[in-house]
Amino acid sequence: MDVLRYVAFATDASGGNPAGVVLDASGADEAAMLAVAAEVGYSETAFAVPRPDGGLDVRYFSPLAEVSFCGHATIATAVAHAREHGPGARDFHTRAGLVRVGTSVGADGVITAELVSVPPRSVPPAPDDLPELLAALRWSADELDPALPPRIAYAGAWHPVIAASTRQRLAALDYDMAALGDLMRRRDWTTVDLVWRESETVFHARNPFPPGGVVEDPATGAAAGAFGGYLRELGLVALPAELTIHQGDDMGRPSVLTVGIPADPAEGISVRGAAVPIPD
The missing domain is CATH 3.10.310.10 (Diaminopimelate Epimerase; Chain A, domain 1)
Incomplete structure (x- = not known):
């Protein structure tokens, strides 16, 4: 190939x-x-x-x-x-x-x-899953943004959405890879979508991916789509909306994802971005 x-x-x-x-x-x-x-x-x-x-x-x-x-x-x-x-x-x-x-x-x-x-959807986390997830992340409940409640979101793959209350909390990522990977495999989660809201339509994200053997993704389009569906479903953004998601900055691989959220709940979420070849 x-x-x-x-x-x-x-x-x-x-x-x-x-x-x-x-x-x-x-x-x-x-x-x-x-x-x-x-x-x-x-x-x-x-x-x-x-x-x-x-x-x-x-x-x-x-x-x-x-x-x-x-x-x-x-x-x-x-x-x-x-x-x-x-x-x-x-x-x-x-x-x-x-x-x-x-x-x-x-x-x-x-x-x-x-x-x-594909059409997005989300569900609340199971009662025992959120404490286990936070423990694996080494985050505490009082470090979360109450305006963006934890949810398990889908737009082709499942991603827990966990919102930090500060940019500093998002930047200081030091999780238990074995524990988080075990939980994610049991729940069939692809990445964890960790987010911080800078403004109404600008977000920063980080995505641990231990089930794939990867510590962190620098840009996660599937999670961005799921996050757009989450915001629409919970009424957390004025519709229609266009979001800018910055990801990878804390890894030294800056990425920009543009997410379009139509008002119709039956429509899929659009995710847009450029791509270029990696030189030999």
């Missing part, structure tokens, strides 16, 4: 979240895809198979396991595909469902992709 390497949600390869991209994985089985993802070593590698209708069947693998959906690898795959076949709209058929993706080229030549998630 020909593996391309991109960063998503950045216009410079020194930022963003790296992803592996295989534009034609025809004939590859799960074992082969997992082995390639482990060798690439990024938080996810996307494996696409062209469909007769012009869409793509896409599967996503971390170095340790398959995940149902990955936003940054979707953005990277869409941009890589546009570089080879031209920009435009395309349907991605994923384990989570149909994800519509469009690409466009800016005046500077940078290609931007926008995905529209």
Whole structure:
């Protein structure tokens, strides 16, 4: 398989979240895809198979396991595909469902992709899960933002949303990787979406990903989509809304994700960002 390497949600390869991209994985089985993802070593590698209708069947693998959906690898795959076949709209058929993706080229030549998630939803955490989650994060309940209640949110994959009351709490991330990974595997959570609200529509985020063998994601499109659905469902933002999410700053890999939240609760959440190849 020909593996391309991109960063998503950045216009410079020194930022963003790296992803592996295989534009034609025809004939590859799960074992082969997992082995390639482990060798690439990024938080996810996307494996696409062209469909007769012009869409793509896409599967996503971390170095340790398959995940149902990955936003940054979707953005990277869409941009890589546009570089080879031209920009435009395309349907991605994923384990989570149909994800519509469009690409466009800016005046500077940078290609931007926008995905529209499957319908989002969220549920309250189970009574015992929140104390266990906070203990693994080494956070206390009084460090949370009461205006953004804990919730388990979905837009293709499940992510607990935990809001810090200060930027300093978000910056000081030092969690128990084994304990958090065990809880997340038991609950089928992909990443934990740790957020801090700077203003009505500007947020900062960090996303631990221990089930994938990754300490932290520098940009997490699936979590951004789930977070947009969470805000809409709980009435925490004026609709329609466009959010800016800054992620990766505390890792030295700055990323910017733009999230569109339509007023219609039946519509998916859009997540937009640029992607560029990683130089050899």
